[in-house]
Amino acid sequence: MVDGNVHWYGVPGIVNGLAVLRDEESSSLWDHITGECFDGPLAGQRLPFWGVDITTVEAELKSYPDVVLLKSPGIPFFKSTLMNVVIGKNFIDKQGTTLPGFFRRSMHTAIDPRLPEGENGLGVMTDDHQAKFYPMSALQKGESIEDDWMGRTLIVQRGAIDGVPRAKWADGNGRPMQLLTRWYGFSFTYPKCEIYEPQQKAG
Amino acid sequence: MTIKEQSAATRIDRSKKSIRKEGYAFEPLRPDARNEIPLKRARLSPKTELIAFEVNGVRRVLSVKEMVYHHVCQGELAGEPYLVTF
Numbered sequence A: 001m002v003d004g005n006v007h008w009y010g011v012p013g014i015v016n017g018l019a020v021l022r023d024e025e026s027s028s029l030w031d032h033i034t035g036e037c038f039d040g041p042l043a044g045q046r047l048p049f050w051g052v053d054i055t056t057v058e059a060e061l062k063s064y065p066d067v068v069l070l071k072s073p074g075i076p077f078f079k080s081t082l083m084n085v086v087i088g089k090n091f092i093d094k095q096g097t098t099l100p101g102f103f104r105r106s107m108h109t110a111i112d113p114r115l116p117e118g119e120n121g122l123g124v125m126t127d128d129h130q131a132k133f134y135p136m137s138a139l140q141k142g143e144s145i146e147d148d149w150m151g152r153t154l155i156v157q158r159g160a161i162d163g164v165p166r167a168k169w170a171d172g173n174g175r176p177m178q179l180l181t182r183w184y185g186f187s188f189t190y191p192k193c194e195i196y197e198p199q200q201k202a203g
Numbered sequence B: 001m002t003i004k005e006q007s008a009a010t011r012i013d014r015s016k017k018s019i020r021k022e023g024y025a026f027e028p029l030r031p032d033a034r035n036e037i038p039l040k041r042a043r044l045s046p047k048t049e050l051i052a053f054e055v056n057g058v059r060r061v062l063s064v065k066e067m068v069y070h071h072v073c074q075g076e077l078a079g080e081p082y083l084v085t086f
Helices: A057-063 A077-086 A101-105 A183-189 B064-070
Strands: A009-015 A018-023 A029-031 A037-039 A053-056 A068-070 A120-125 A131-135 A144-149 A152-158 A165-169 A177-182 B036-038 B049-055 B058-063 B072-077 B080-085
Touching: A009 B072, A018 A183, A053 A057, A057 B049, A120 A152, A120 A165, A120 A183, A131 A144, A131 A183, A165 A177, A177 A183, B049 B064, B049 B080, B058 B064, B058 B072, B064 B072
Parallel strands: A068 B058
Antiparallel strands: A009 A018, A018 A029, A029 A037, A053 B049, A068 B036, A120 A131, A120 A177, A144 A152, A152 A165, B049 B058, B072 B080
């Protein structure tokens, strides 16, 4: 909704290797992660946004046996093949990715070298652009870690069935905004974000 | 670091964007009742990855693989418009 009206969106291309949204009503360009309009007549506006959950059929049916699937009417074979190269057949557990040349040509600077560009992990962020990345490699399936961040304690747990990391505040006041993402995309969206590092065990 | 310093308008170099002037690179999914099927009858592998979302307490799931192609799913659910991106 923009100023009380529904705008219709699609992806006309990429910036920094990330999908960009364009609305049909104003032809403005929007960041698909933060909901910010960065180019066009609506520049400066921001869509309200909330998190989605990545999971698997097995885990979803265990919790929501009657849930409804929104099925695509069909995908052209050659595009399906290209997407498998970029994302892989397994998004949750796969580490690393092959970024096509046109992804790199859309990047305005080098990818933040602090982590491998295709490292998968959980990105957690606040409304004022504070952000932290929890690499999947630091989180064990079925286990949880506690981390002090923004003056509060965050619990990050990887699901025992689907292996997906999810974050919630230890004080019981809900969940921060979060997304499962690759490092290159998260670091372009949240430059200078913090990175979680497991504490070394004594001895 | 302030919000302005990290806003999309300042951290994105618009000269580097690779964007079609018209149309979409990916066809957005705009589902209606014909696209809805119970997940348990969808004949998907247990390991098939999904995106789950809720609008006013009503839950829907999308296949990650299909959303990698569409990138956008937009419609109305429980009387509210929604937009899911990937």
